[in-house]
Amino acid sequence: MLRVEDLHVAVGDKPILKGVNLHIKPGETHVLFGPNGSGKSTLLGAIMGFARFEVTSGRILFKGEDITSLSVHERAKMGIGIAFQRPPVLRGVSLGDLLKATGPEDNDIDQMAEPLRLKSFLERDVNYGFSGGEVKRSEMLQLLVQNPNFVLLDEPESGVDLENIALIGQAVNQLLQKGEFPGNERCHREIREGRNKAGLIITHTGYILDYVPADLGHVLYDGQLSCSGFNPQELLGCIHKYGYAHCTRCLA
Numbered sequence: 716m717l718r719v720e721d722l723h724v725a726v727g728d729k730p731i732l733k734g735v736n737l738h739i740k741p742g743e744t745h746v747l748f749g750p751n752g753s754g755k756s757t758l759l760g761a762i763m764g765f766a767r768f769e770v771t772s773g774r775i776l777f778k779g780e781d782i783t784s785l786s787v788h789e790r791a792k793m794g795i796g797i798a799f800q801r802p803p804v805l806r807g808v809s810l811g812d813l814l815k816a817t818g819p820e821d822n823d824i825d826q827m828a829e830p831l832r833l834k835s836f837l838e839r840d841v842n843y844g845f846s847g848g849e850v851k852r853s854e855m856l857q858l859l860v861q862n863p864n865f866v867l868l869d870e871p872e873s874g875v876d877l878e879n880i881a882l883i884g885q886a887v888n889q890l891l892q893k894g895e896f897p898g899n900e901r902c903h904r905e906i907r908e909g910r911n912k913a914g915l916i917i918t919h920t921g922y923i924l925d926y927v928p929a930d931l932g933h934v935l936y937d938g939q940l941s942c943s944g945f946n947p948q949e950l951l952g953c954i955h956k957y958g959y960a961h962c963t964r965c966l967a
């Protein structure tokens with residue numbers, strides 16, 4: 716579904732990604748670990764097509780098509796969605812209006828907001844005054860409404876309290892067709908029809924893995940995938956034991 720080939724990305728004049736190769740097949744969930752500043756969000760931003768991430772060489776293919784020069788809007792229409800690490804506040808735009816504008820008419824927004832405990836937030840401006848955990852739940856709700864084929868999740872559980880991580884996990888599973896979620900009939904139809912969604916999740920702690928079954932894990936270190944294609948839980952254990960720089964030690 717997604718193929719990243721020898722991707723080099725710069726932000727301003729600074730090279731951040733220095734030859735990333737990644738292949739995520741339909742139905743697969745991959746996890747991305749790595750130290751602060753190694754380029755994880757840069758990789759997600761480059762896949763989504765944000766202009767500040769300049770692809771200096773390499774390419775990104777989605778559903779077999781080279782999307783390297785496509786706009787964010789075109790990529791979103793092809794089925795890529797992103798949940799930000801630190802999403803912006805949108806003053807003057809209520810969450811309910813945003814959700815109505817981005818999703819199909821047959822979505823029951825109230826019903827979809829209920830399990831994420833966001834029904835009372837629909838009248839509020841997007842993310843304005845939301846707590847850290849509320850922002851993350853709002854990101855999940857926006858993605859559930861958009862219903863993309865491929866999701867990029869940047870630290871979905873960071874700042875979320877222990878009880879609400881389960882809600883985030885449930886939402887991620889719905890996005891990845893690993894479980895049901897109320898109010899989104901289109902998603903349920905797709906699950907029954909067996910469509911294969913896929914995703915790439917950045918996590919530092921791995922807490923989300925307690926709820927979301929993931930297939931493969933990678934470590935981004937100094938702009939490259941230094942350790943790639945391992946069981947995510949085992950990889951997490953190796954990072955704890957040997958650190959990011961030497962995590963291949965117990966896996967290679």
Ligand SMILES: Nc1ncnc2c1ncn2[C@@H]1O[C@H](COP(=O)(O)OP(=O)(O)OP(=O)(O)O)[C@@H](O)[C@H]1O
Pocket residue numbers: 726727728729731749750751752753754755756757758800
């Ligand atoms: N405009 C800029 N000019 C110079 N460096 C930048 C600019 N924007 C981002 N960077 C740098 O790019 C590097 C990669 O950032 P990125 O957000 O991708 O890291 P990350 O792996 O997601 O980190 P974290 O785990 O802390 O979220 C960081 O060192 C950051 O400071």
